[in-house]
Amino acid sequence: MVHPRGRPSKGRQVIEIRRIEDKPRRQVTFTKRRTGLFKKASELSILTGASVAVVVFSEAKRLYAFAEPSLDAVLRCYAPAPVHDYEPEALRRAADEAKAEVAAEEARLRDVAGKITQAMAAGRRFWWEAEVDALGEAELPEFVRALGKLRGAVERRRSDAMLSAQLPKQP
Amino acid sequence: MVHPRGRPSKGRQVIEIRRIEDKPRRQVTFTKRRTGLFKKASELSILTGASVAVVVFSEAKRLYAFAEPSLDAVLRCYAPAPVHDYEPEALRRAADEAKAEVAAEEARLRDVAGKITQAMAAGRRFWWEAEVDALGEAELPEFVRALGKLRGAVERRRSDAMLSAQLPKQP
DNA sequence: GCCACTATATATAAACT
DNA sequence: TAGTTTATATATAGTGG
DSSP states (O other), rough: EEESSSSOOOOOOOOOOOOSHHHHHHHHHHHHHHHHHHHHHHHHOOOOOEEEEEEEEOOOOOOOEEEEEOOHHHHHHSSOOOTTTTTTTHHHHHHHHHHHHHHHHHHHHHHHHHHHHHHHHHHHHHHHHOOOOGGGGGOHHHHHHHHHHHHHHHHHHHHHHHHHHTTOOOO | OOOSSSOSOOOOOOOOOOOEEEHHHHHHHHHHHHHHHHHHHHHHHHHHHOOOEEEEEOOOOEHHHEEOOOOHHHHHHHSSOOOOSSSSSSHHHHHHHHHHHHHHHHHHHHHHHHHHHHHHHHHTTTHHHHHHHTTTTTOOHHHHHHHHHHHHHHHHHHHHHHHHHOOOOHH
């Protein structure tokens, strides 16, 4: 990089906040700012304990999403604490009760989730004017793949916890 | 503001990205960064034409949301073009009918939107997880049907009217 | 709790690879 | 088409009103 005369870069320039007409520039800006937005969302969640969800639907109809707390964080809340054999009967009974409570709450939340699913699917269609067929699996963007991986992690974590706790298995 | 000695401010300090334990500081940071996040989301949408939705739940269980395009913006897309006085009677009648239909659907859709918000609030830890399950389904929720109906009706009426009025092009 | 301020950390537009 | 660099615009931590 030789810049014998003049500056090596013009540095960041002011841009008006309105649609970027130049397509390549728009694409680059989309990528950079989407990354930045997700980072900010993550930091907000971590710093303040808020739950944050961000969904971005590009002009190219690609879906990107971020949500915190992550599945892992949620699991830490819901996974039963390891129960050791040497624990007193009273403690174990308490743990069992807590577990039942968790299971009930989980079921309730899943029910809500079902309703949310429908609403979100419908809402996405509405807000972003996606074509009906765009809702198909033509593209399984990174978000979906990531969630699939997380799901795997969920099950691993659960079975690990149960093994170490020597608890009877759950669905 | 008198600071005869020492700097008037320490300026922005580096902070680790982890939970802020001091409650008042956490609250202030939440407000500032939430504002910043929404601004970034807005800019991303405007600059690149992407659709963006951001939902934040504070620890205090308060809901903040941002969506672009907004419900209003989307409705503006579907609303029929303004009808001018010099337009033929047939066109104006069709446009009026379409407008009435739009108004009715709009009211209904607002109601659904409210439900979505509530559902998201209720299930904040699980909605994205639930969405994964929905991705394989080909079901058409009532919300989508309503939109399709609305759009179909508007377009049909517009083109019918255009034909009968023999107008050369759309606005 | 909400603005204003300042100094500084961070994000990013352009250029370039 | 994506990553790296540079200079600069923007966000924000800490402070006081």
